[in-house]
Amino acid sequence: MRENIIVLDFGGQYNQLIARRVRECNVYCEVHPYTISIEKIRQMAPSGIIFTGGPNSVYGDDSPQADPEIFKLGVPVLGICYGAQLLAHQLGGVVATAPVSEYGRTEVTIDDRSGLLEGLALGGREKTGCDTPDNTIMWMSHTDYIREVPEGFRVTAHTPVCPVAAMENPEAGLYAVQFHPEVMHSLEGFQILQNFVRKVCGCSCDWKMDSFVETTIREIREKVGDGKVLCALSGGVDSSVAAVLLSKAVGKQLTCVFVDHGLLRKNEGDEVEAVFGPDGPYDLNFIRVNAQQRFYDKLAGVTEPERKRKIIGEEFIRVFEEEAKKIGAVDFLVQGTIYPDVIESGLGKSAVIKSHHNVGGLPDCVDFKEIIEPLRMLFKDEVRRAGLELGIPENLVYRQPFPGPGLGIRIIGEVTEEKVKIVQEADAIYREEIAKAGLDKSISQYFAALTNMRSVGVMGDFRTYDYAIALRAVTTSDFMTAEAAHLPWDLLDRVTTRIVNEVDHVNRVFYDCTGKPPGTIEFE
Ligand code: XMP
Numbered sequence: 001m002r003e004n005i006i007v008l009d010f011g012g013q014y015n016q017l018i019a020r021r022v023r024e025c026n027v028y029c030e031v032h033p034y035t036i037s038i039e040k041i042r043q044m045a046p047s048g049i050i051f052t053g054g055p056n057s058v059y060g061d062d063s064p065q066a067d068p069e070i071f072k073l074g075v076p077v078l079g080i081c082y083g084a085q086l087l088a089h090q091l092g093g094v095v096a097t098a099p100v101s102e103y104g105r106t107e108v109t110i111d112d113r114s115g116l117l118e119g120l121a122l123g124g125r126e127k128t129g130c131d132t133p134d135n136t137i138m139w140m141s142h143t144d145y146i147r148e149v150p151e152g153f154r155v156t157a158h159t160p161v162c163p164v165a166a167m168e169n170p171e172a173g174l175y176a177v178q179f180h181p182e183v184m185h186s187l188e189g190f191q192i193l194q195n196f197v198r199k200v201c202g203c204s205c206d207w208k209m210d211s212f213v214e215t216t217i218r219e220i221r222e223k224v225g226d227g228k229v230l231c232a233l234s235g236g237v238d239s240s241v242a243a244v245l246l247s248k249a250v251g252k253q254l255t256c257v258f259v260d261h262g263l264l265r266k267n268e269g270d271e272v273e274a275v276f277g278p279d280g281p282y283d284l285n286f287i288r289v290n291a292q293q294r295f296y297d298k299l300a301g302v303t304e305p306e307r308k309r310k311i312i313g314e315e316f317i318r319v320f321e322e323e324a325k326k327i328g329a330v331d332f333l334v335q336g337t338i339y340p341d342v343i344e345s346g347l348g349k350s351a352v353i354k355s356h357h358n359v360g361g362l363p364d365c366v367d368f369k370e371i372i373e374p375l376r377m378l379f380k381d382e383v384r385r386a387g388l389e390l391g392i393p394e395n396l397v398y399r400q401p402f403p404g405p406g407l408g409i410r411i412i413g414e415v416t417e418e419k420v421k422i423v424q425e426a427d428a429i430y431r432e433e434i435a436k437a438g439l440d441k442s443i444s445q446y447f448a449a450l451t452n453m454r455s456v457g458v459m460g461d462f463r464t465y466d467y468a469i470a471l472r473a474v475t476t477s478d479f480m481t482a483e484a485a486h487l488p489w490d491l492l493d494r495v496t497t498r499i500v501n502e503v504d505h506v507n508r509v510f511y512d513c514t515g516k517p518p519g520t521i522e523f524e
């Protein structure tokens with residue numbers, strides 16, 4: 001059994017982050033709903049269990065509770081925020097409403113470094129953010145607090161508000177912290193998770209990407225046998241890494257279908273073909289479907305954003321279906337699902353539903369027996385690391401997100417071939433200049449969009465009446481909220497000059513300063 005830690009989700013906002021941090025300690029980690037059965041937990045043989053935070057009060061009527069059997073497994077448990085209060089409450093301590101809530105960066109005094117908090121608040125101001133010895137900064141977000149610890153526990157940290165900011169009962173393997181060690185604002189938080197994983201749970205911390213790649217290739221080979229596999233390749237990071245894993249495992253038994261819908265960025269179709277086509281380094285069957293005209297025809301005269309998305313999604317499925325029919329029945333269909341998709345589509349109470357982000361319906365149009373999702377358990381940065389491990393070119397591995405409907409939702413109003421060309425050219429210039437300025441890795445997403453606006457300008461001695469391009473650049477960690485990037489003025493100036501000079505039918509350039517909310521990242 002692989003060494004692993006389980007995160008039990010009690011509805012907290014940071015459950016994914018906890019799992020990521022644990023994996024950064026090189027221990028495999030999965031998030032499960034708190035309702036998971038005790039048998040399942042036993043089967044997984046975890047080295048440790050972490051209870052997440054959550055919005056409830058432990059003494060509320062329907063508040064989620066932990067199965068008391070968990071405490072008898074002999075597996076160390078770390079409770080975070082609500083999880084900490086739950087430990088206190090279920091084991092006989094007292095949890096109550098705090099006299100005042102604590103929110104944000106909070107000074108925490110370390111009282112006992114013999115266990116979970118070993119090594120904390122010893123590094124001076126630089127490491128702790130505090131001038132006071134024994135204090136460190138942790139991120140707090142709570143209205144309830146632990147007033148009295150259960151029998152057998154001792155207090156290991158406190159704040160002016162919380163008499164119990166951390167407590168532990170090492171003999172029973174039970175630990176709890178009121179603050180959030182997983183968020184970056186908790187300057188020494190990662191140290192706590194490392195202590196838990198290494199010291200308390202005794203993990204050897206040897207889970208690495210190369211072992212993931214090796215094991216996954218072996219598992220795929222065993223599963224697929226001599227079966228046939230089909231993959232819809234978009235050229236995005238996830239489907240590319242999934243395709244390469246499959247190709248390494250089963251070579252020519254894999255067929256990748258790449259639909260060029262004519263809404264890709266400049267040269268993108270050719271770039272994907274160069275990597276995955278017959279002249280590329282991988283052993284697989286590659287089919288490029290040049291369906292550009294079909295999409296342009298379907299989109300003619302359509303201006304409503306949701307309709308455009310729908311048409312593009314449906315036409316994509318139709319094109320793919322036709323290709324799949326030519327191939328005939330296959331045994332497996334590959335999908336590039338990644339862990340945040342799995343969690344977001346409804347693990348625990350904190351589930352967030354993203355309805356529009358993936359091309360749905362693909363599995364319904366293909367004659368196959370089973371789905372293979374080799375990246376199902378990886379976070380995005382881990383997918384990228386696996387991609388590098390597999391030798392996929394860096395420009396593909398670090399590709400910024402690109403929506404399924406492509407430039408179709410970056411052209412406001414009707415999509416035509418001519419408009420696609422304009423936005424492709426402008427976008428290529430923008431991307432080139434951002435890369436030259438060395439900003440391509442620090443901005444989360446940036447692109448040019450074509451506004452549906454035309455205005456008067458002057459070019460030489462002539463009056464023009466042409467389109468306006470909008471430039472967008474955002475920084476974000478989760479794409480649910482975002483801020484407009486503060487681009488240097490001279491960069492914007494250069495990009496503007498180049499676009500109006502080099503791209504026909506554009507005489508104006510705007511920079512979009514809107515955050516999300518109230519804007520979205522894409523324009524439609
Ligand atoms: P919004 O515009 O909703 O975008 O703020 C958030 C993130 O999702 C991407 N996005 C999509 N991705 N199909 C996709 O595969 C879509 O229909 C879609 N719409 C938005 C967007 O590029 C950004 O990264």
